Amino acid sequence: MSGTPTNARNVAALGALMLAAFCYLTVEVLPVGLLPVIAEDLGVSLSAVGMLVTGYGLTVAIFSLPLTRLLRGVPRRHLITGLLIVFVVSTAVTVTGGGYPVLLGGRVVTALSQSVFWAVAAPAATALFAPRLRGRAVAAVFGGSSLAPVLGVPAATWLGQQAGWRVAFLAVAGLALVATAGVALLLPTSSPGAGHAAVGSAPDPRSFRLLLVVVAITITGVFTAYTYLTPYLTEVAGFAAGSVSFILMAYGVAGLGGVAVAGYLSDRAPRTSVLLPVGLLAVISLGLWLAAHQQAAVIVLVSLWGFALPQVPSAFQSRVLVIAPGATDMASAMLSSAFNLGIAGGAALGGALLPHGGVRGDYLIGGLLVAVAFAVLAIFSRPVRGTALAPVTAVEKDVPGESRRPWP
Numbered sequence: 001m002s003g004t005p006t007n008a009r010n011v012a013a014l015g016a017l018m019l020a021a022f023c024y025l026t027v028e029v030l031p032v033g034l035l036p037v038i039a040e041d042l043g044v045s046l047s048a049v050g051m052l053v054t055g056y057g058l059t060v061a062i063f064s065l066p067l068t069r070l071l072r073g074v075p076r077r078h079l080i081t082g083l084l085i086v087f088v089v090s091t092a093v094t095v096t097g098g099g100y101p102v103l104l105g106g107r108v109v110t111a112l113s114q115s116v117f118w119a120v121a122a123p124a125a126t127a128l129f130a131p132r133l134r135g136r137a138v139a140a141v142f143g144g145s146s147l148a149p150v151l152g153v154p155a156a157t158w159l160g161q162q163a164g165w166r167v168a169f170l171a172v173a174g175l176a177l178v179a180t181a182g183v184a185l186l187l188p189t190s191s192p193g194a195g196h197a198a199v200g201s202a203p204d205p206r207s208f209r210l211l212l213v214v215v216a217i218t219i220t221g222v223f224t225a226y227t228y229l230t231p232y233l234t235e236v237a238g239f240a241a242g243s244v245s246f247i248l249m250a251y252g253v254a255g256l257g258g259v260a261v262a263g264y265l266s267d268r269a270p271r272t273s274v275l276l277p278v279g280l281l282a283v284i285s286l287g288l289w290l291a292a293h294q295q296a297a298v299i300v301l302v303s304l305w306g307f308a309l310p311q312v313p314s315a316f317q318s319r320v321l322v323i324a325p326g327a328t329d330m331a332s333a334m335l336s337s338a339f340n341l342g343i344a345g346g347a348a349l350g351g352a353l354l355p356h357g358g359v360r361g362d363y364l365i366g367g368l369l370v371a372v373a374f375a376v377l378a379i380f381s382r383p384v385r386g387t388a389l390a391p392v393t394a395v396e397k398d399v400p401g402e403s404r405r406p407w408p
Helices: 008-033 035-042 046-071 076-095 100-126 131-163 165-186 205-226 229-236 241-266 270-290 295-308 311-323 328-380
Strands: none
Touching (some): 008 035, 008 046, 008 076, 008 100, 008 165, 046 328, 100 311, 100 328, 131 241, 131 311, 205 229, 205 270, 205 311, 229 241, 229 295, 241 295, 270 311, 270 328
């Protein structure tokens, strides 16, 4: 297999997918940055606004697999273009009027489009390039989502504080319209079943099941804490409200480095690429609980959090494209479901714990959950000598039928 040649059109198409990922993650997480603003404007509690994240993640978790199965025959250019149109329209309609129920309902519709987007975006990006560039293509897409905390969430948080949260959401919808045009014009009209990225190159059902369990536990722990990051920074750590967007920017800048590391390790040391971020997230979450009143330490830990968290979807998605027991789009849908089940579960758990342990208590429980995930991954992802740590698989050298598993 000679792979897919790299050309300017494919690179531009990858850029459109990156922008789409940027918009999706910005809209999904934006309520975290505007938690107090939305709560005050709509006259609801912080926990109710947190449910905007919970409901969004739960929708993606439930509908990712069935919707991807239903739409798997649609050419990816047409499918992703349609998904982005739904994103733009639902986001715009959501914020133009109505109260909390309209906002929640609109986010559910947006989440339905996202439930399919994450299942097909990585395989679509990987299909644009040769197999040896798999990890870097996936990292590029998730690099777009990592730019969300660097630019999207801080900028939209600032805009929402100045002009209202509705304007912030509309601005993101405008960017998504640009991504829609890019995908429609540049992405090849390929069959979902065609190309080297259509199926796992080294199917491994056991490793795939382990990966799903670890992702669900890890993200539940992370979002038990992260959903309430703004109140943690202002009410517990004592930062001024105006400082939040700058701290989130530091978080996001670190995330760019994290995605680069994930792309590098995914193609060379797959087991390390998944162990490293999970271990770091456990240490960081518990560190934020311990050092809650030391602002310098909090800034460092939040930045490290930004470095570690974006590595999880990037590294784990790269592994899915290798160990998927069948079609990669269906396997990616299952990964997306596990990831967003963790987001929904973590946001709900964090909200339920608020009356008991406060915001700081969320960081203790979240850190312990991530530590459990790391222990499960470290114990059960036993490397096989000569295979697990092989830097470049045979498939990535474009030799068919000779791939090696990342772990047993």
